Amino acid sequence: xxxxxxxxxxxxxxxxxxxxxxxxxxxxxxxxxxxxxxxxxxxxxxxxxxxxxxxxxxxxxxxxxxxxxxxxxxxxxxxxxxxxxxxxxxxxxxxxxxxxxxxxxxxxx
Amino acid sequence: xxxxxxxxxxxxxxxxxxxxxxxxxxxxxxxxxxxxxxxxxxxxxxxxxxxxxxxxxxxxxxxxxxxxxxxxxxxxxxxxxxxxxxxxxxxxxxxxxxxxxxxxxxxxxxxxxxxxxxxxxxxxxxxxxxxxxxxxxxxxxxxxxx
Numbered sequence: 114x115x116x117x118x119x120x121x122x123x124x125x126x127x128x129x130x131x132x133x134x135x136x137x138x139x140x141x142x143x144x145x146x147x148x149x150x151x152x153x154x155x156x157x158x159x160x161x162x163x164x165x166x167x168x169x170x171x172x173x174x175x176x177x178x179x180x181x182x183x184x185x186x187x188x189x190x191x192x193x194x195x196x197x198x199x200x201x202x203x204x205x206x207x208x209x210x211x212x213x214x215x216x217x218x219x220x221x222x
Numbered sequence: 223x224x225x226x227x228x229x230x231x232x233x234x235x236x237x238x239x240x241x242x243x244x245x246x247x248x249x250x251x252x253x254x255x256x257x258x259x260x261x262x263x264x265x266x267x268x269x270x271x272x273x274x275x276x277x278x279x280x281x282x283x284x285x286x287x288x289x290x291x292x293x294x295x296x297x298x299x300x301x302x303x304x305x306x307x308x309x310x311x312x313x314x315x316x317x318x319x320x321x322x323x324x325x326x327x328x329x330x331x332x333x334x335x336x337x338x339x340x341x342x343x344x345x346x347x348x349x350x351x352x353x354x355x356x357x358x359x360x361x362x363x364x365x366x367x368x
Contacts, residue, residue: 202237212263217245
């Protein structure tokens with residue numbers, strides 16, 4: 114079980130906040146600038162920017178400057194630690210449940 | 223505070239196993255709760271006492287960056303029906319739930335691991351802001367972007 118790595122923690126922390134998760138999900142439908150996101154979520158621009166900074170730091174989102182605007186989009190690579198983590202646990206439980214079944218066969222004999 | 227987050231709690235989780243066992247619930251329950259049996263199929267268990275709220279540990283082999291400790295706490299104990307415990311590794315806090323249903327030939331056992339949220343120490347046991355990271359919505363999202 115490879116767990117508790119710094120990158121994973123950053124990803125989990127970033128997505129644990131419901132506001133950031135909503136922003137992230139919103140960006141998954143396409144690129145958007147801060148202004149659009151502010152309108153979409155009716156929360157303040159500084160708050161949106163702060164959430165975007167956290168998502169960027171976690172590697173979940175990337176920004177692209179165009180003139181005076183920064184457009185944000187989801188970075189698919191950013192979800193990899195999460196997917197790895199889930200894959201890891203799936204394999205772990207598959208193997209352990211197999212052992213459970215074998216144990217049950219041999220119990221009470 | 224999130225006035226706009228209306229995500230409905232999802233019933234689907236990525237880590238969800240369901241299988242038929244040719245053994246009665248009573249026997250399966252023992253394998254899930256007896257420390258000797260539990261250690262045999264899952265991981266060596268320490269300080270385990272079957273009681274809601276009781277804390278215990280699993281000790282996996284240590285690895286670089288992780289000492290192998292899984293910190294657990296019993297959340298729900300319903301004899302021969304349901305068993306759940308908090309499963310905390312480092313900063314990541316999840317819940318493991320087993321459900322036992324009697325069948326004609328034995329037991330249907332389901333295992334779900336859910337939660338996937340950072341461990342908020344100050345909230346521990348208090349307001350756990352349930353995050354079903356593996357809810358259908360995020361699964362869809364993962365499908366779309368990968």
